[in-house]
Amino acid sequence: MIQEIARMSVSTLIPRQNLHDALTPSLREMILDGDLKPGDKISERELCERFGVSRTPLREALKVLAAEGLVQLLPQRGAIVAEISEDEIKEVFPIMAALESLAAELACDHASDADIAHVEALHAQMMKAYRSGHESTYLRLNRLIHEAFFELAGNATLASMYQSLLTRIHSHRFIARKSEASWKKAVEEHEEIIEALAARDKRRLPRLLRKHVTGTTVDIAKESLARKCKAG
Amino acid sequence: MIQEIARMSVSTLIPRQNLHDALTPSLREMILDGDLKPGDKISERELCERFGVSRTPLREALKVLAAEGLVQLLPQRGAIVAEISEDEIKEVFPIMAALESLAAELACDHASDADIAHVEALHAQMMKAYRSGHESTYLRLNRLIHEAFFELAGNATLASMYQSLLTRIHSHRFIARKSEASWKKAVEEHEEIIEALAARDKRRLPRLLRKHVTGTTVDIAKESLARKCKAG
DNA sequence: AAAGAGAATAATGCATTCAAAATACATTAT
DNA sequence: ATAATGTATTTTGAATGCATTATTCTCTTT
Numbered sequence: 001m002i003q004e005i006a007r008m009s010v011s012t013l014i015p016r017q018n019l020h021d022a023l024t025p026s027l028r029e030m031i032l033d034g035d036l037k038p039g040d041k042i043s044e045r046e047l048c049e050r051f052g053v054s055r056t057p058l059r060e061a062l063k064v065l066a067a068e069g070l071v072q073l074l075p076q077r078g079a080i081v082a083e084i085s086e087d088e089i090k091e092v093f094p095i096m097a098a099l100e101s102l103a104a105e106l107a108c109d110h111a112s113d114a115d116i117a118h119v120e121a122l123h124a125q126m127m128k129a130y131r132s133g134h135e136s137t138y139l140r141l142n143r144l145i146h147e148a149f150f151e152l153a154g155n156a157t158l159a160s161m162y163q164s165l166l167t168r169i170h171s172h173r174f175i176a177r178k179s180e181a182s183w184k185k186a187v188e189e190h191e192e193i194i195e196a197l198a199a200r201d202k203r204r205l206p207r208l209l210r211k212h213v214t215g216t217t218v219d220i221a222k223e224s225l226a227r228k229c230k231a232g
Numbered sequence: 233m234i235q236e237i238a239r240m241s242v243s244t245l246i247p248r249q250n251l252h253d254a255l256t257p258s259l260r261e262m263i264l265d266g267d268l269k270p271g272d273k274i275s276e277r278e279l280c281e282r283f284g285v286s287r288t289p290l291r292e293a294l295k296v297l298a299a300e301g302l303v304q305l306l307p308q309r310g311a312i313v314a315e316i317s318e319d320e321i322k323e324v325f326p327i328m329a330a331l332e333s334l335a336a337e338l339a340c341d342h343a344s345d346a347d348i349a350h351v352e353a354l355h356a357q358m359m360k361a362y363r364s365g366h367e368s369t370y371l372r373l374n375r376l377i378h379e380a381f382f383e384l385a386g387n388a389t390l391a392s393m394y395q396s397l398l399t400r401i402h403s404h405r406f407i408a409r410k411s412e413a414s415w416k417k418a419v420e421e422h423e424e425i426i427e428a429l430a431a432r433d434k435r436r437l438p439r440l441l442r443k444h445v446t447g448t449t450v451d452i453a454k455e456s457l458a459r460k461c462k463a464g
Numbered sequence: 465a466a467a468g469a470g471a472a473t474a475a476t477g478c479a480t481t482c483a484a485a486a487t488a489c490a491t492t493a494t
Numbered sequence: 495a496t497a498a499t500g501t502a503t504t505t506t507g508a509a510t511g512c513a514t515t516a517t518t519c520t521c522t523t524t
Contacts, residue, residue: 018307018510020295044475054509056288059477063292065253067299075250076476076515091389094334102330157323161393276505286479291507296490308485310508 020057024064031070031081032170034113038083042071069168084169092169094214099162100146104193106153108202116197119148123194128188145190149209186216252289256296263302263313265403270315274303301400316401324401326446331394332378333442336425338385340434348429351380355426362419377422381441418448 027047030036042062044055062079065071072082107115124132126141150159189212196205259279273316274294276287283290292312297303304314339347359375382391421444430438 018506021307051249054477056508056510060292060295063295064299067296075253078476078516088389091387094338094387095390095393098330100329102326106326110342155326157320157324158327161327252477287506288478288480310506 005157018057020064023051023053023057023061026051027061027065028068028070028167031065032167036081038081040081042079043083044078068164085089089169092165096162096165097210097213099158099165100149100213101206103149103153103155103158103162103207104197105202106155106158107149108200108205109198110154111152111197111200115148115152116200119145119197120194122148123190126190127187130183132185142186142190182216186212189215203231237328250289251285252292252296255283255289255293258283259293259297260300260302260399263297263449264399268313270313272313274311274313276310300396301441321401324397326395328397329442329445331390331397332381332445333438335381335385335387335390335394336386336429337434337438338390339381339429340437342386343384343429343432347384348432351377351384351428351429353421355378358422359419362415374418374422387444414448418444421447 005205011092014117020227035162036042044058048058050054062071062073066073070082071079073079109161122141122145126145129135129137129141147162150162153159193208193212197210268274276290276294280287280290294303294305297304298311302314303311305311354373354377358370358377361367361369361373379391379394384395385391421440425437425440425444428440
């Protein structure tokens with residue numbers, strides 16, 4: 001009876017969540033925030049104490065994160081935070097470019113005028129941040145704009161695949177410090193992109209986005225390499 | 233000590249597998265083979281008895297399959313085989329087209345002459361199957377050719393993403409019966425595709441593949457719709 | 465002192481157990 | 495007879511316990 005009533009309106013549903021479902025996002029955030037670093041051994045005991053749960057739900061959460069590629073399960077040896085190699089990163093970049101390009105194309109058809117105006121507003125804010133040199137604000141808005149294309153595309157599967165890739169390479173994108181030159185280039189490309197979006201130019205926009213994403217990611221790979229050489 | 237040695241070479245690693253890791257593929261196959269149909273409730277008890285394991289590893293396997301999108305976990309109510317809606321299918325198709333298009337482009341750079349010859353051989357076999365009307369053989373070779381592009385691309389991440397999408401829509405592709413006209417069209421497109429691959433035409437090949445995949449998938453969506461109307 | 469063997473300790477994998485919730489069933493009241 | 499309530503059974507979620515495997519520590523030997 002109560003269930004019947006509850007079924008009638010979503011708002012009356014008591015939000016019930018399993019322990020492992022609650023655990024998974026918490027653990028994911030710990031990794032994404034850097035509390036746990038790539039290669040770190042994940043001690044079941046320690047985390048159990050920290051979260052105040054038994055090993056069963058924790059292990060289930062670890063299984064889920066392993067499926068996402070965020071942790072690695074070594075048989076009989078426990079779990080470690082997954083390390084992503086340079087090679088894997090290099091594999092991911094062209095895929096992200098292809099997905100964003102597709103998102104842009106779909107967005108041309110699917111986005112409302114209001115949607116486009118919203119992205120233009122974000123872009124304006126981003127330009128302001130660029131001109132005044134607020135890098136962290138710039139990066140945040142830049143990320144929002146890229147994510148906006150996926151929302152505008154109206155394809156939840158596509159958006160979630162992008163998000164999943166972004167998670168996998170979390171430590172390597174939107175964080176890398178750009179050189180002045182590459183930053184300027186990226187900004188100029190953004191100008192063109194917004195223009196093409198406003199015109200709903202289905203031929204030009206995907207091309208621009210693909211080139212843009214490929215360009216920025218290549219820059220990142222270069223700088224990552226440079227850091228490595230300097231360190232070594 | 234033994235572990236130290238094992239760490240030195242992958243080949244010396246004793247292939248030890250956890251129960252849940254062994255369970256996951258078995259369960260996946262049960263779903264893919266249709267032993268368990270979309271919407272079916274998955275009885276933990278029944279499966280435990282069938283595999284002769286306790287609930288713990290089984291539930292871990294279910295968690296993994298849920299992350300893959302193959303089963304759905306309903307809180308406090310157990311698991312069911314995930315049902316994929318028409319809408320979700322429609323979302324997946326353009327993504328597959330984009331991924332295959334990218335794979336084709338990468339393949340132009342990465343594939344050796346021998347690789348290309350191998351695909352050509354598969355294509356020749358497929359054409360033979362087409363001309364003699366062996367549909368199941370045709371479909372199998374068709375699938376192999378599509379998968380080959382991903383292998384030739386030399387991008388493991390891309391290949392696994394494609395595989396994962398393929399798994400999700402398993403019941404809706406490479407199975408759908410084609411009409412004579414759409415089959416003929418698909419075959420003609422394949423001819424062009426193999427030609428462009430042989431020429432390593434990086435501009436033409438991706439375009440052809442994208443059009444081909446989009447075309448066949450649209451056909452499938454149409455036929456699926458037709459079936460539904462007929463049934464309803 | 466360094467290397468290796470062996471024991472002690474800890475951690476993992478799985479089964480079992482316990483508690484809570486859902487479903488099925490029977491009983492009662494209208 | 496039907497609907498509603500209360501009870502029993504089943505099922506799920508999580509904790510605990512046990513056996514096996516890995517790791518660490520110590521002690522011996524060279």
